[in-house]
Amino acid sequence: MTTNPETPVNPENEPFIPPNILLGLAALGLTVALFVRLTQPQFGVIGWGTLAFTVLALAAWAVLAPEQAREFMRGRALRFGGVSVFVTVLVLAVLVVSYGFIKDRGWRADLTESEEFTLTEDARAAMRVVANDPNVPPMRILAFYGGDQADRRDQDTVLFEDYIEAATSDAGVAKLSYQFVDPDRNPTQVELYGVLPGQLVVVEINPDGTENIENKQVVDPNAAQFGGPDFQTSLTNAILRVGASGDFRAYFLSVQDGLELDDEGDEGLSIIRDSLVDRFGWNVQQLTAVQLSGPQSTVTLNDPAADGEVLIVPGGSEALRDSDLQTIIDYVDAGGNLIIFADLGAENDGESLATAENMGRWLWDAFGVRFSQEVVLDQSLSLQTPIQPASVEFSDSNYITASFGGQDAVVFFAPHALEIADTLPTNVSVTELAFSSDQAYSKTLEELLNEEINPTDSDPTGRFVLALVAENSATGARVVLFGSTNLASNGWAQASSLGVRNIDMAFNAIVWVTGFNDFFVEQIPRVEESFDPQDAPFAATQQEIRNINVLTLLVLPFGVLLIGVLVWWFSRERAQPA
Amino acid sequence: MILRQIWAVYKRELGLYFRSPIAYAVAFALLLLFGLIFSSNVSQLNNRAPADNLNFIPSLLTFLMFLVGPLMTMRLLAEENREGTIELLMTLPMSETAFIVGKFFAVWTYYSVVLGLTLVYYLVLTTIGVPDHGRALGVYLGAWLYGGTVLAVTMIWSAITEDQIVAAFLGAATVLVLYLADLAAQFVNNLSFTENPEFITGLANGIRELGLTAHYNSTMFVGVIRAEDIAYFIFMIIAALFITTRIVETRRWRA
Numbered sequence: 088m089t090t091n092p093e094t095p096v097n098p099e100n101e102p103f104i105p106p107n108i109l110l111g112l113a114a115l116g117l118t119v120a121l122f123v124r125l126t127q128p129q130f131g132v133i134g135w136g137t138l139a140f141t142v143l144a145l146a147a148w149a150v151l152a153p154e155q156a157r158e159f160m161r162g163r164a165l166r167f168g169g170v171s172v173f174v175t176v177l178v179l180a181v182l183v184v185s186y187g188f189i190k191d192r193g194w195r196a197d198l199t200e201s202e203e204f205t206l207t208e209d210a211r212a213a214m215r216v217v218a219n220d221p222n223v224p225p226m227r228i229l230a231f232y233g234g235d236q237a238d239r240r241d242q243d244t245v246l247f248e249d250y251i252e253a254a255t256s257d258a259g260v261a262k263l264s265y266q267f268v269d270p271d272r273n274p275t276q277v278e279l280y281g282v283l284p285g286q287l288v289v290v291e292i293n294p295d296g297t298e299n300i301e302n303k304q305v306v307d308p309n310a311a312q313f314g315g316p317d318f319q320t321s322l323t324n325a326i327l328r329v330g331a332s333g334d335f336r337a338y339f340l341s342v343q344d345g346l347e348l349d350d351e352g353d354e355g356l357s358i359i360r361d362s363l364v365d366r367f368g369w370n371v372q373q374l375t376a377v378q379l380s381g382p383q384s385t386v387t388l389n390d391p392a393a394d395g396e397v398l399i400v401p402g403g404s405e406a407l408r409d410s411d412l413q414t415i416i417d418y419v420d421a422g423g424n425l426i427i428f429a430d431l432g433a434e435n436d437g438e439s440l441a442t443a444e445n446m447g448r449w450l451w452d453a454f455g456v457r458f459s460q461e462v463v464l465d466q467s468l469s470l471q472t473p474i475q476p477a478s479v480e481f482s483d484s485n486y487i488t489a490s491f492g493g494q495d496a497v498v499f500f501a502p503h504a505l506e507i508a509d510t511l512p513t514n515v516s517v518t519e520l521a522f523s524s525d526q527a528y529s530k531t532l533e534e535l536l537n538e539e540i541n542p543t544d545s546d547p548t549g550r551f552v553l554a555l556v557a558e559n560s561a562t563g564a565r566v567v568l569f570g571s572t573n574l575a576s577n578g579w580a581q582a583s584s585l586g587v588r589n590i591d592m593a594f595n596a597i598v599w600v601t602g603f604n605d606f607f608v609e610q611i612p613r614v615e616e617s618f619d620p621q622d623a624p625f626a627a628t629q630q631e632i633r634n635i636n637v638l639t640l641l642v643l644p645f646g647v648l649l650i651g652v653l654v655w656w657f658s659r660e661r662a663q664p665a
Numbered sequence: 666m667i668l669r670q671i672w673a674v675y676k677r678e679l680g681l682y683f684r685s686p687i688a689y690a691v692a693f694a695l696l697l698l699f700g701l702i703f704s705s706n707v708s709q710l711n712n713r714a715p716a717d718n719l720n721f722i723p724s725l726l727t728f729l730m731f732l733v734g735p736l737m738t739m740r741l742l743a744e745e746n747r748e749g750t751i752e753l754l755m756t757l758p759m760s761e762t763a764f765i766v767g768k769f770f771a772v773w774t775y776y777s778v779v780l781g782l783t784l785v786y787y788l789v790l791t792t793i794g795v796p797d798h799g800r801a802l803g804v805y806l807g808a809w810l811y812g813g814t815v816l817a818v819t820m821i822w823s824a825i826t827e828d829q830i831v832a833a834f835l836g837a838a839t840v841l842v843l844y845l846a847d848l849a850a851q852f853v854n855n856l857s858f859t860e861n862p863e864f865i866t867g868l869a870n871g872i873r874e875l876g877l878t879a880h881y882n883s884t885m886f887v888g889v890i891r892a893e894d895i896a897y898f899i900f901m902i903i904a905a906l907f908i909t910t911r912i913v914e915t916r917r918w919r920a
Contacts, residue, residue: 639786
């Protein structure tokens with residue numbers, strides 16, 4: 088028989104803090120942490136502090152009284168009676184707090200191959216510009232999602248967090264924030280912003296923290312279902328447009344045989360218009376010369392209230408009347424900005440608005456440049472035909488072409504060469520933007536119309552300037568001349584992704600002459616929708632469908648059933664001898 | 666030591682599952698239903714929808730878990746209670762925790778096998794289209810955790826009652842409540858009699874967080890993995906198993 092006498096306690100070995108007090112402190116800390124978690128919007132320093140205190144107190148108790156801790160985990164106290172209920176509640180509380188901790192961290196991963204819930208590289212680049220451009224104001228995304236759109240809220244939270252991170256400057260200042268607004272609980276706000284439940288608004292934040300409702304963009308997440316851009320593209324462009332707030336105006340002159348702003352065909356300008364209006368909120372109009380300067384004029388040129396302004400001449404087969412030209416001259420002399428796309432002039436015996444004598448004289452006198460009467464052709468560097476010479480060399484000193492790389496090209500259609508005076512007028516500087524190859528040659532329009540497109544010994548040969556900019560530093564006027572009209576037309580927009588940068592060159596010219604690029608310090612990123620292979624519909628032949636039916640309706644379910652029958656049969660056989 | 670105990674229970678229970686024709690009958694019924702829906706969708710959406718639109722079978726399985734889950738677990742403890750074998754098991758040198766966890770892993774394994782069989786539909790998709798593999802990973806991971814949670818929760822009722830039908834019925838009701846928590850949250854959110862709308866919104870969000878669908882349908886099902894969703898499922902399993910263990914232990918206490 089053995090006895091188990093109690094070990095005498097040596098007072099020197101007793102812990103200086105009684106373990107029971109540590110347990111009480113742990114309980115107190117946990118109570119405070121739970122209280123903070125359930126009542127406060129942020130867990131905060133107090134929450135985390137008390138939680139840490141609880142853990143430390145429990146750890147200290149386990150260290151100072153290991154026998155008690157072991158007994159607690161194994162003993163009847165844990166398992167049975169009221170203490171069991173208490174321990175269960177304690178475990179649940181710990182799990183809830185742990186869940187809250189993990190939820191607050193916001194750890195997440197987008198597993199989709201198409202990165203549906205992650206910012207695209209284009210959008211990320213755009214947000215970097217927004218983040219680091221001092222001219223871009225802070226913005227807020229207001230998502231008007233009701234209680235029945237909680238799923239959408241969860242999904243978009245992932246994307247919004249990505250936006251916030253990308254739109255945070257190197258200095259740690261976030262240009263973007265987001266907020267979910269329940270439209271049922273905030274009908275006034277819904278009315279104020281003019282949105283429908285399920286839509287979003289990107290709005291500028293004033294320096295005093297209020298929302299500037301005048302500068303807002305509404306985004307419909309479901310636009311893609313109706314042929315519109317996908318959600319991310321729409322939202323990114325809305326952010327860019329709100330961020331690029333400012334009063335910018337582009338006036339397109341209505342001229343004979345010129346490109347039309349509302350024309351959505353290949354020869355139209357609707358893509359440029361949509362980019363300016365929809366993405367950046369510009370005021371874009373097409374006006375006749377009378378509307379521009381006559382008594383019934385609806386616009387004010389050189390308006391000091393405007394942040395940027397440009398007059399664009401999109402071709403034109405007839406010379407401007409002197410009075411109309413004088414309006415343009417007055418505008419440019421006062422510091423206005425002008426872009427001219429030269430028409431070929433085939434309809435008017437070789438003379439077009441750009442090559443007309445009055446236009447040429449003024450350009451020569453004011454800026455030392457003018458359009459040549461002759462047309463440039465190129466057999467060595469052209470697209471399909473010498474009539475479409477291409478330029479692969481660009482100025483890297485001007486914003487318009489600075490971003491064009493070695494693989495990029497601009498294709499002109501029967502362009503007029505540009506002539507530059509040996510001595511430029513005072514305060515004027517000229518930058519050549521695009522050139523033909525050294526093997527290019529020029530012909531008169533008459534020769535071209537007679538289909539004499541092959542070079543002859545009498546043709547001037549060499550490197551022709553096909554686009555240029557001229558600036559007058561005294562007046563601030565900026566003029567951009569393009570040898571042909573096709574650069575701005577819709578037909579070239581699709582070729583942009585192939586490295587044919589016609590429409591980018593035209594767009595950049597508008598941006599540069601107005602100083603719009605100063606609003607966005609870097610080049611404005613182009614955000615376009617992407618198409619992933621996963622978006623393509625699946626395609627099964629009739630034979631494949633038959634095979635699928637056999638597999639899923641017969642082989643798979645009845646195969647499992649057969650295995651079940653076999654298992655039952657063999658179990659029965661084994662059971663019988665027993 | 667406890668791992669060895671868990672392994673012993675796990676092996677015994679898993680063997681029972683795969684020797685029982687009922688397990689195969691349940692799998693057969695499920696696969697036949699999935700097959701019917703899948704093949705009809707293939708015919709209807711051919712050349713009209715991306716392949717990902719057909720990757721809904723795991724989600725359908727999670728929906729059906731309010732019926733299938735209780736059927737899988739009702740026997741686990743209720744039968745032991747009814748036949749009195751649980752008292753016998755309690756005399757063995759084995760902890761209740763090992764006993765419960767072993768049984769749970771066995772039923773979860775059975776569920777995993779059924780879920781794994783649905784991968785056949787996904788493989789079919791890869792032959793006729795380009796499904797998003799990353800999204801599929803999220804869908805299957807979510808469905809696996811979702812299933813584990815349902816099984817753990819329904820085990821509680823199997824431990825409480827001796828009647829398998831009652832256990833199944835109560836289990837189905839509990840899972841249905843968790844499944845419909847999203848709708849309950851919407852209902853609460855639409856309450857307008859209060860002067861404290863923030864409290865109502867917070868309450869609605871809390872109810873939604875408790876539900877199963879908020880952690881699967883809106884995130885994992887579309888390919889987004891959030892740590893909080895994984896934590897929700899794991900913590901739910903831990904909590905349910907802990908409660909089940911406590912309930913089983915009360916038998917020893919009562920005895």
